[in-house]
Amino acid sequence: MDNTELQILVENISSEFFGKPFIHKARFNPRLRTTGGRYLLSSHDIEINKKYLEEYGTEELIGIIKHELCHYHLHLEKRGYKHRDADFRRLLAEVGAPRFCTALPESEKRTSRKVLIYRCSGCGQTFTRRRRINTSRYVCGKCRGSLQFFKEIK
Incomplete structure (x- = not known):
């Protein structure tokens, strides 16, 4: 699916579920990561994350479009x-749009990152x-002692 097909899909969903035309632009934005x-608000355009179409299919995409169209129509009114x-x-309940979209698998990986623990050589204070x-540049905020790497937790 490309931007022209997305534009047609958004226009069809708008007229079918909302009974109102969508007269602005809809496009895929590859820079969207977490949404x-x-x-x-300024241009009244809608941007969609293409990864949701690739990961979850058209049903999830239609739900996202309905959600964004709720913002669109209410803002214009x-x-x-x-x-x-x-x-x-x-309006979300009337058109059957989700309040939140499903999380992408890669965003779940990002939340479970490693944790580094540093310890002060003077007072023993730990920093995560x-x-x-x-x-060599930073010191303990409590006693100004030197910091040393202690351990890494995954």
Whole structure:
């Protein structure tokens, strides 16, 4: 599926489920990482993460499009278009759109990263970090002692 097919799909879903036309642009955005799609307030365009189509198929994609169209139509009608608004939640339920999309498998891997533990040579204070630090540059905030790498937990 390319951007023109996505545009046609979004227009069809908008007229079928919402009874209103979608007159702006819909496109795939390869830079989206943690979300299935987004509605752009300034241009009224919709961007979709293509990885959801590849991983979960068209049913998940249609759910994401319905969700973003809820933001779109409510914003244009000057009604509550944010996730916490009652209008938005009511419209989600009417059209059968999901409130959240399914997490991608690669994003689950990202959350379970390694943890590095450093220990102060002076007072024994431990520091946990996700990123490696330069032990010759940084010192303990408690006693200004030198830091030493202690262990890594996966």
